[in-house]
Amino acid sequence: MKRSVLLQLSRDSIEEVLQMQQIVDKTHLLQTYPLLNEKIPTTIKLYLKDELRGYYKNSGNISLFDSVNIGAKKAAFEDENFTPLCVSQYLKCEIELILDTAEGIISERDAPLVNS
Template structure:
């Protein structure tokens, strides 16, 4: 199944480059009914070890197959941090797909309690304060391995001050199954 997921993501990007639509969704759905179930996915592209695009869904809102195809193309062509992926880059890009569990709200009274409820290295985190919202996949712990560093960067990603946890933002956690 993992090889199929990666092949679909790769073909979706190739279709985007060539302005074609070659994925036989009917056949895939027939072969694997799980693709019809709602699933949240993130597609992460890296080029020579550097992030090259990352787009996804935090909540399952469409069939797995549709979410995967959409997010693969979006990571390659619509991530606002990068120019659209070129055909030359496509030859060297690495694709990773993250399958997300449903987000679970984390109730906490202070930062120490929050710290006790977060699995460093395992939990993906969604942080929201007002209209500002950001997420880090669990893989981000590899670059930001301690709680304070991870959350200060997540606060900044949301457009908030680095110490935004003192303002008690809403926090959700989720797990991912990595496919690479």
């Protein structure tokens, strides 16, 4: 199954830190998906074996692109309740994105890259 643009952006953002190289092409994504320029409250949750492993919430004061890009990194590496995510955990984690839009809540969850 193909991953949504937002879930792929979340994964790529985390991989940028793990691989220590730029992966995300912000200019291309913003031109291709104008919605990424909108300010939408966003929550990102990381799960390992259905247990919360990282969390980030943005009130919608930055673009959706920045909220997902920064939020995925903060949930993975800066949540004070957890140690930074390592590669093996990243491969096994699920990512949930929750957008609080004017039309209502939109939620999507991505399966782990590898099975536990």
